Amino acid sequence: MAHMIERHRHIIDFTLATLLRRKGKNGGLLLVYTLIIFVLASVIFFTEAIKREAMLVLRDSPEIIVQRTLAGRYQTVPISWCDGIGSIRGVSSVQPRLWGYHFDRTRRANYTFMVPAQAPPQSGHVDLGSAVARIQGATAGDTIALQGHDGAPRAFTVRKVLESESQLLTADLILISERDYRDFSGLPAGQATDLVLQVRNQREYATIVEKIARMHHDARPILRSEILRTYDAVFDWRSGVMIVIFSAAALAFLIFAWDKATGLSADERTEIGILKAVGWESSDILLMKFWEGTAISLTAFMVGTILAYVHVFLTSATLFAPVLKGWSTLYPYFRLTPWLDFRQVATLFLLTVVPYTITTIVPSWRAATIDPDVVMR
Amino acid sequence: MISVRNVSKVFNAGRPNAVTAVGGVSLDVRMEETTLFKGPSGSGKTTLLGLIGCMARPSAGRIFLNEREITSLPERFLTDIRRATFGFIFQQFNLIKGVSALENVMLPAYPTGEKFSRLRGRAMATLAMLGLEQRAEAKIEWLSGGEAQRVAIARALINNPAVVIADEPTAHLDTKLSLEFIGIMRELKSRGTTIIIASHDPIVCDSGLAGQVVELRDGRIVAGGAAP
Numbered sequence: 001m002a003h004m005i006e007r008h009r010h011i012i013d014f015t016l017a018t019l020l021r022r023k024g025k026n027g028g029l030l031l032v033y034t035l036i037i038f039v040l041a042s043v044i045f046f047t048e049a050i051k052r053e054a055m056l057v058l059r060d061s062p063e064i065i066v067q068r069t070l071a072g073r074y075q076t077v078p079i080s081w082c083d084g085i086g087s088i089r090g091v092s093s094v095q096p097r098l099w100g101y102h103f104d105r106t107r108r109a110n111y112t113f114m115v116p117a118q119a120p121p122q123s124g125h126v127d128l129g130s131a132v133a134r135i136q137g138a139t140a141g142d143t144i145a146l147q148g149h150d151g152a153p154r155a156f157t158v159r160k161v162l163e164s165e166s167q168l169l170t171a172d173l174i175l176i177s178e179r180d181y182r183d184f185s186g187l188p189a190g191q192a193t194d195l196v197l198q199v200r201n202q203r204e205y206a207t208i209v210e211k212i213a214r215m216h217h218d219a220r221p222i223l224r225s226e227i228l229r230t231y232d233a234v235f236d237w238r239s240g241v242m243i244v245i246f247s248a249a250a251l252a253f254l255i256f257a258w259d260k261a262t263g264l265s266a267d268e269r270t271e272i273g274i275l276k277a278v279g280w281e282s283s284d285i286l287l288m289k290f291w292e293g294t295a296i297s298l299t300a301f302m303v304g305t306i307l308a309y310v311h312v313f314l315t316s317a318t319l320f321a322p323v324l325k326g327w328s329t330l331y332p333y334f335r336l337t338p339w340l341d342f343r344q345v346a347t348l349f350l351l352t353v354v355p356y357t358i359t360t361i362v363p364s365w366r367a368a369t370i371d372p373d374v375v376m377r
Numbered sequence: 378m379i380s381v382r383n384v385s386k387v388f389n390a391g392r393p394n395a396v397t398a399v400g401g402v403s404l405d406v407r408m409e410e411t412t413l414f415k416g417p418s419g420s421g422k423t424t425l426l427g428l429i430g431c432m433a434r435p436s437a438g439r440i441f442l443n444e445r446e447i448t449s450l451p452e453r454f455l456t457d458i459r460r461a462t463f464g465f466i467f468q469q470f471n472l473i474k475g476v477s478a479l480e481n482v483m484l485p486a487y488p489t490g491e492k493f494s495r496l497r498g499r500a501m502a503t504l505a506m507l508g509l510e511q512r513a514e515a516k517i518e519w520l521s522g523g524e525a526q527r528v529a530i531a532r533a534l535i536n537n538p539a540v541v542i543a544d545e546p547t548a549h550l551d552t553k554l555s556l557e558f559i560g561i562m563r564e565l566k567s568r569g570t571t572i573i574i575a576s577h578d579p580i581v582c583d584s585g586l587a588g589q590v591v592e593l594r595d596g597r598i599v600a601g602g603a604a605p
Contacts, residue, residue: 003490010487010496014480021475274471277432278485278532279460281453372459373432 008291011284015291018271030300036253037304037352038311042320044344045312049336055228056337062196063205066212067220076191081216085195088211090204096192098181102174104146107135111146113185115178123177126156131171133161149186156180258359269370276372289364297353305348313338379406379429379540379571384438386424386596398424400596401438406573406589408443408539411566413587414575421596422575423468423544429573430542431459460485464533468545470525472517472532478504478524479513482531489536503531507561523554530561540571547578555580562586 019026066085068075079096086094098115111132121127128138136144140160145153162170182189199208209221272285311317313336386399399421406412406429414422427433428440431447439448447458464485472481482500504513507527512520520528526546533541543562547555555578562572563586574581582590592600 002492005490006492007488007490010483010490010493014476014484014487017476017480270471271473274473275484276456277459277465277467277471279456279536280485280488281456283453284488371433373427 007284008287011287012291015288016295018288019292019295026296030296032253033296033300033352033356034304034307037300037348038307039320040351041305041308041348042311042317044348045308045340046317046320046336048341048344049312049339052339053336061224061227063199063202063224064197064209064212065222065224066195066197067222068194068216068218069220070218075218076187076193077195079190079192081195081219084215085197085212088208088215090199090201090208091197092200093198095196097194097196098178098187099193100181100185100187102146102185104135106147109135110172111174112172113174113176113181115181116175120177121159121175123179124155124157125159125177126180127159127162127173127175129162129170129173132174133158146184148184154180154184254355254359258363268367272367272370273372276370282368285368285370286364289360289367293357293360293364297356301349301353304352305345309338309340312336378408378441378443380441380444381405381425381429382439382441384425384428384435384440386421386428386433387436390436398596399428399435402593402596402598403438404591404598404601406571408571409566409569410588411562411572411574411586412589412591413582414573414591414593415577415582416593416599417577419595420593422577422593424596425593426542426544426573426575430463430465430540431455432465460488460536462539464536464538464541466526466529466533466541466543466546468548470529470549472525472528474517477514477516478509478520478528478531481517481528482535485532485535500531500535503534504528507531522549522551523557526550526554526558527561530558534565538570540573541565543572543574543576545576545578546574547576547581552580559584559586 066077066081068077077096082094082096085091095117097117100113102111102113103109104111109132112129126144128136128144133139136142138144138158138161140158142158143155144158145155148154156176162173162175176184181187187193197208199205205223209223212219212221275285275288276282311319316336381402381404384399384402385397388396388398402421402425414425416422424433428435435448439446441447442458442462447455450458472478473484479497479500482503483496486496486499501510501513504510504527507530509524509527509531512524512528517525517528526549533543541562546558550558559581562574566572566586572586574587576582590601591598
């Protein structure tokens with residue numbers, strides 16, 4: 001056993017020395033390989049992270065939301081609907097919600113206004129999400145001014161800056177009192193943005209949705225699971241498109257790796273011949289080639305993965321965010337919550353290291369079977 | 378005793394460019410003696426050395442090492458025999474560039490899994506025996522021709538082989554270094570090492586080093602060799 005470990009150690013030492021001796025060739029391979037893994041890992045990390053963000057956002061959201069449409073466009077909902085919908089068997093509560101978007105022309109940013117159901121700020125006060133606070137340069141106690149629906153500015157005192165597990169949840173959020181919101185947005189009394197329902201038994205969702213649709217033909221009930229599915233579909237589709245485009249680059253890399261592994265230079269052939277002539281077996285050469293491939297692929301995998309992690313979670317995926325996020329779907333500036341799933345890393349490993357290893361097996365075997373007398377001829 | 382019996386080696390067999398490098402050679406190489414293969418370029422000396430040293434298989438005939446036939450052994454066993462029994466000194470030295478003299482010397486012993494400190498000590502001792510202990514960490518490309526030759530000799534000796542095979546060892550050396558090489562071979566011979574040299578260099582051929590001289594021409598023995 002000790003002999004076997006020492007044998008591996010000697011061969012690994014020599015392999016690393018060999019890799020360093022051919023810095024240009026191996027460095028180029030490592031660079032391209034790392035870049036491939038970086039792109040792929042960034043896409044996977046970003047897609048999964050943003051889907052998780054969506055899940056966090058929706059985790060505490062109501063099971064059913066009721067909106068109203070007119071000619072296919074959203075309309076405000078009469079609060080009077082609450083009584084009828086609340087009387088449906090299985091519905092434990094119905095609450096009107098007041099919320100909406102606001103585009104800040106001065107700072108060219110979108111905010112989400114919301115009237116919280118519990119502990120709303122007093123009139124004249126607001127709570128700010130972290131991104132809004134950053135953009136406004138405001139902290140607790142400061143006063144900010146925003147232009148209302150009629151063009152007149154309103155001043156608000158910042159009660160506090162919100163913190164949350166998910167920045168996506170609160171980054172662009174402004175919590176406001178009902179009175180201030182109706183004044184700011186022009187939403188008339190007796191109207192709400194939508195209604196939220198709590199239902200005791202999830203098996204009754206479909207029945208309740210059907211009853212609401214029958215009760216109000218212009219109602220549009222939405223289930224939480226449908227929203228989650230939509231997010232998943234949108235981001236899976238985007239990452240799919242990205243990976244399809246990227247697969248051409250990955251294929252080019254595999255051809256490059258194959259060419260590198262098969263195209264033994266005269267020097268490499270001579271070296272293998274020397275090693276075999278002085279007493280190395282084919283299995284020793286294969287072991288050397290194995291460690292060579294492992295050193296390159298694991299280094300590329302680790303560096304590419306770490307760079308992708310930094311790129312996605314510390315720099316907010318600067319390179320791919322416009323493609324993957326979509327500017328109109330989510331608030332454009334927020335930082336994803338750092339998170340890593342072992343299954344993602346395993347998938348990435350299977351998609352990168354395993355194909356490389358398979359691609360280089362045959363060439364390695366061919367290199368290992370070079371006759372030792374090549375150095376004598 | 379190494380016994381070669383009716384051995385032939387044909388390169389590119391069955392093709393229009395087939396070449397018979399060695400044709401029907403039989404000879405005995407006595408252990409603890411020095412055997413010299415001499416003859417002009419293309420006479421088959423190098424090919425015969427390769428066959429004896431288990432680096433290639435003959436196209437026909439058999440080779441025995443201490444009465445054990447080795448020609449039909451699987452590659453793995455041939456490698457074991459090559460590593461344990463033979464040390465090679467090549468015409469071009471065939472040292473690996475970019476690594477140190479010390480690592481070049483240790484290379485043949487890597488697959489044995491010997492403890493690194495012990496292996497390093499042995500390699501240093503071998504280099505010291507050849508006067509190269511100060512150059513152990515120097516990369517091969519920094520060494521002179523004579524130093525590189527001695528590193529190649531040290532590498533051939535690292536596994537304590539019973540037989541040292543040298544293929545045109547003085548081809549790239551000047552007279553002084555060639556004489557130095559012969560001195561080292563004499564020293565090895567005095568320790569009981571079997572030496573087989575292929576050379577057509579008069580300095581080697583006329584040195585009186587070899588107890589047995591086998592002359593080859595066109596792949597056949599024309600003089601010497603204890604053929605039965």
